Amino acid sequence: KQEVTQIPAALSVPEGENLVLNCSFTDSAIYNLQWFRQDPGKGLTSLLLIQSSQREQTSGRLNASLDKSSGRSTLYIAASQPGDSATYLCAVRKNTGTASKLTFGTGTRLQVTL
Amino acid sequence: SAVISQKPSRDICQRGTSLTIQCQVDSQVTMMFWYRQQPGQSLTLIATANQGSEATYESGFVIDKFPISRPNLTFSTLTVSNMSPEDSSIYLCSVRQGTLGETQYFGPGTRLLVL
Numbered sequence: 001k002q003e004v005t006q007i008p009a010a011l012s013v014p015e016g017e018n019l020v021l022n023c024s025f026t027d028s029a030i031y032n033l034q035w036f037r038q039d040p041g042k043g044l045t046s047l048l049l050i051q052s053s054q055r056e057q058t059s060g061r062l063n064a065s066l067d068k069s070s071g072r073s074t075l076y077i078a079a080s081q082p083g084d085s086a087t088y089l090c091a092v093r094k095n096t097g098t099a100s101k102l103t104f105g106t107g108t109r110l111q112v113t114l
Numbered sequence: 115s116a117v118i119s120q121k122p123s124r125d126i127c128q129r130g131t132s133l134t135i136q137c138q139v140d141s142q143v144t145m146m147f148w149y150r151q152q153p154g155q156s157l158t159l160i161a162t163a164n165q166g167s168e169a170t171y172e173s174g175f176v177i178d179k180f181p182i183s184r185p186n187l188t189f190s191t192l193t194v195s196n197m198s199p200e201d202s203s204i205y206l207c208s209v210r211q212g213t214l215g216e217t218q219y220f221g222p223g224t225r226l227l228v229l
Binding site for chain 2: 031032034036041042043044045046049051089091093101102104105106107
């Protein structure tokens with residue numbers, strides 16, 4: 001059974017810092033990995049999707065990497081801003097079939113302070 | 115990317131009653147998913163809803179408690195029946211899109227409090 005863990009569980013940084021969020025998964029046979037952000041009491045916003053054949057994806061100040069063989073992904077946020085404060089979730093998908101499901105990590109709650 | 119709306123956005127309900135949550139997508143999708151997020155927890159898949167067939171429920175979730183309708187390719191409902199305080203959660207609708215149906219999108223969620 002796939003298990004997804006995110007470290008740290010919570011993180012507080014001053015504005016402007018670069019930071020890294022970690023995601024690890026126990027079964028490396030994945031189809032893709034997706035990073036989401038969730039604001040308190042709200043739904044999820046998709047940030048980046050990495051296919052299993054890819055090493056990284058970038059969108060603006062965000063960069064996600066994937067090392068499938070070691071079961072790890074990182075989300076790098078450059079020049080953090082207070083608006084980045086949210087919970088960040090990673091999720092892995094096992095295969096491409098219609099029955100395949102996302103397995104979510106436990107999340108990292110990020111606070112960026114002024 | 116898919117745009118998903120949910121109604122209601124939040125509700126406070128009495129124990130023993132039922133609530134129906136609606137999910138509307140701006141494009142046709144084959145599969146829709148319903149998730150639950152209990153306070154302080156990550157997301158748990160309740161069921162997968164296919165148009166024209168019965169929903170497929172995950173272990174621990176049953177149709178009598180969470181009946182789902184999927185009348186067309188852009189709409190679905192989830193009913194939380196005979197509610198108890200343990201049902202207090204955020205309920206999220208989700209769809210999958212992309213060239214290979216690879217990206218998953220979520221609605222804004224319905225925040226439910228059961229007293």
